[in-house]
Structures are given as C-alpha cells and as structure tokens.
Amino acid sequence: MTDTSSTTTSADDRPAPEAAGSTATAAAASPAARPTTAGRDLTVAVIGAGGRMGAEAVRAVEATPGLRLVGRYGSADELGDLGGADVAVELTVPAASPGNVAHCVERGVHVVVGTTGWDEARLSTLREQLAAAPPAATGAGVGVLIAPNFAxxxxxxxxxxxxxxxxxxxxxxxxxxxxxxxxxxxxxxxxxxxxxxxxxxxxxxxxxxxxxxxxxxxxxxxxxxxxxxxxxxxxxxxxxxxxxxxxxxxxxxxxxxxxDRTSFMPGVIAAVRAVADHPGLTVGLEHYLGLD
The missing domain is CATH 3.30.360.10 (Dihydrodipicolinate Reductase; domain 2)
Known part of the structure; x- marks a missing residue:
C-alpha cells in the first residue's frame, strides 16, 4: 500500500518552513535486499519533517554519529520506499499517522511514533499489521514504538x-x-x-x-x-x-x-537506536529505558 495521506505537522506543532528539495532519495531496495546494520550507519527517514518537532528530529539525526538521514517527508511527498531506511520517525497528525505507520510496517521498516491519537482500536489494528509484516532488514520482526513522550x-x-x-x-x-x-x-x-x-x-x-x-x-x-x-x-x-x-x-x-523541543531529542535518538531490538508493538519509551 502506498500512503498519500498528509504528513505535515505533529499534533503538538505548527508548521515550519521546509527546505527546497526536502525529500531525500536513495537507491530502491526491498527490505529483504537491504543488509543488516552491522558495520554501517543506521539509516533513518523522518515523516513529518515540515513540523517543528519533525524539523528538530531531522537536525538531531544529522548530528548523531552512527545515524544517516536518507529521507525527510512533508505534506506533498509520497513515502515510496522511504529511501531504504532502516527506521522511520513518524511525527505527523493523528489522522495521518496510522496510514504512515502501516506503510512502513508493510515494507519491513521499524517505526518510532511520536504522534498522538493511538487509542486501543488503532493499536489492535497495528498489532494485526505487525503479525502479517515481512521481516525487517535486520532479519527480525518489525518493531514499532508508540511514544507519548520522548523527554x-x-x-x-x-x-x-x-x-x-x-x-x-x-x-x-x-x-x-x-x-x-x-x-x-x-x-x-x-x-x-x-x-x-x-x-x-x-x-x-x-x-x-x-x-x-x-x-x-x-x-x-x-x-x-x-x-x-x-x-x-x-x-x-x-x-x-x-x-x-x-x-x-x-x-x-x-x-x-x-x-524547548530539543528536550525530546535524546529520547528520539535512543528510540531510533533501540527499536530494532524490540520486535512487535511497544507503547511507551520507558520500556526501552528500563523504567517499567
């Protein structure tokens, strides 16, 4: 399924100006064809890069050793193969988020979600999608983190x-x-x-x-x-x-x-690095940090 729903802003953020040519591209590759992350940078796409939270996430990924930004997607961009990303960071609006996450899961891409609106009905549907998903590039199941807060x-x-x-x-x-x-x-x-x-x-x-x-x-x-x-x-x-x-x-x-939204970025980066080690659905970043 190719999702064309709006991915403009986070539920917490108003739009910020987006740079020209904001959609990064990479050689197309199926999840099965992409190598594991051993010995290379973890590749990351940001969905909702036009919002203030998304723009901050782009800057954080670009500034973090071991991570490589391969895609930034705003309101007019189709997600496609997500630039061959290992992990997508989804920071949009409640109406768009389920479609964006499903798009990633169907392509074996791990997802870190900061968008709100994930009630039990949406979580139940996502669990079904994860059960039917192809393996991720790492060879394990796809991991999805729904994080109400990254601070x-x-x-x-x-x-x-x-x-x-x-x-x-x-x-x-x-x-x-x-x-x-x-x-x-x-x-x-x-x-x-x-x-x-x-x-x-x-x-x-x-x-x-x-x-x-x-x-x-x-x-x-x-x-x-x-x-x-x-x-x-x-x-x-x-x-x-x-x-x-x-x-x-x-x-x-x-x-x-x-x-300031910079307070959320250490949590976003920690989630990006850890999501592949947690196949299936996790609600709350505290589970990755040993606070549960």
Whole structure:
C-alpha cells in the first residue's frame, strides 16, 4: 500500500518552513535486499519533517554519529520506499499517522511514533499489521514504538507518579501546553493517569474521594481510569505536566517542564537506536529505558 495521506505537522506543532528539495532519495531496495546494520550507519527517514518537532528530529539525526538521514517527508511527498531506511520517525497528525505507520510496517521498516491519537482500536489494528509484516532488514520482526513522550525527565516523572500513587488518598494530573496543540488531554497525561490507576489498582488503593455532584462542561476535567486529568492551553508554554498527590495534612507535587523541543531529542535518538531490538508493538519509551 502506498500512503498519500498528509504528513505535515505533529499534533503538538505548527508548521515550519521546509527546505527546497526536502525529500531525500536513495537507491530502491526491498527490505529483504537491504543488509543488516552491522558495520554501517543506521539509516533513518523522518515523516513529518515540515513540523517543528519533525524539523528538530531531522537536525538531531544529522548530528548523531552512527545515524544517516536518507529521507525527510512533508505534506506533498509520497513515502515510496522511504529511501531504504532502516527506521522511520513518524511525527505527523493523528489522522495521518496510522496510514504512515502501516506503510512502513508493510515494507519491513521499524517505526518510532511520536504522534498522538493511538487509542486501543488503532493499536489492535497495528498489532494485526505487525503479525502479517515481512521481516525487517535486520532479519527480525518489525518493531514499532508508540511514544507519548520522548523527554527522559517526563518519563521519570511518570514512573515516580505511578510509584507514589498508592501511598496517597487523592491524585490528579494537570497538563499544560501551547495553544496550537490539537488534542486534549495530551497523550502523556492520559498515559500518566493510566499508569497511576494501574498502580493503585494493583495495590488495592481505593478510588480518590470526590463529593462533586455538579460538573458543568467538564469542570472537573476528564476521567482516565478514574483519575481526573485537566488541560491548560496558554501562549508561552511548550509542554508541562504536574501530578498532584494528597493525604490529610500533606501534598506531594511532581512536575516536569519542557521549555524547548530539543528536550525530546535524546529520547528520539535512543528510540531510533533501540527499536530494532524490540520486535512487535511497544507503547511507551520507558520500556526501552528500563523504567517499567
């Protein structure tokens, strides 16, 4: 299947100007014909290179020894053979992401996905696609990482919150982003709430107390597995999150702030290097970093 859906911007980003001739090309090669990565650079394509997050990923790949950028794809570009890439980094919009990922999987290309909107229905379809996929260039199964957040500090904050949550009677999540972000709550906040809920359920912690009887227009936020999540959109922000935990007479606040998209790049690069070692579907970069 050749995907021609839009790959313009990340759900978190507004478009940035794209350089002329932005689509890199390489000699066409089927997944079976490409050599393993032993003794050569890992080749990478960025889908959504016209967005701010995608443009930052292009710069990070180009600056990293051992990685070689072979394709950058924007809104007007067909993905084709992805320049013979070993790994694709997918940073687009929720409407385009499933088609882009399927295109990669069908060609035996590993994928690191930073786009939001991957609900359980989409994940189930992706698992079926992976089961039918050809082997990757490395000879193993294709690996796909769905990463709600690439910032290492944010991943640690999520892990800390899940660890602390059973010890507190109340817990809520507040996420704060720039006003161009199209989804709410953020994927990071939703995953944080799910991790907190799972940790509390495993420990047998009761649901947080809440006497609210009137909730006009969602004043109490959205409930994710019983954990309230609140979204703020404000000019001047980039990506921020707080987890508020409370007991009688005390409160613990865990907060992470990303002031610039460069904060996500170490995680993106770590994911690119590791995805081939994790065949199948993985949700959350924390599993690659040993934080699970």
């Amino acid at each position: 290492v500090g944010a991943l640690l904050m999520m892990a800390f919150a899940a660890k602390a949550a059973p010890f507190f009677e109340s817990v809520e999540v507040v996420e704060l982003h720039h006003p161009a972000k199209v989804d709410a709550p953020s994927g990071t906040a939703a995953r944080t709430a799910a991790m907190i809920a799972a940790s509390r359920a495993e420990a047998g912690t009761p649901v947080p107390p809440d006497a609210t009887k009137s909730d006009p227009d969602g004043a109490r936020g959205v409930s994710v597995d019983g954990i309230h999540v609140h979204s703020v959109r404000l000019r001047g922000l980039t990506a921020h999150q707080e987890v508020l935990l409370g007991n009688a007479g005390e409160q613990l606040t865990l907060r992470h702030d990303s002031f």
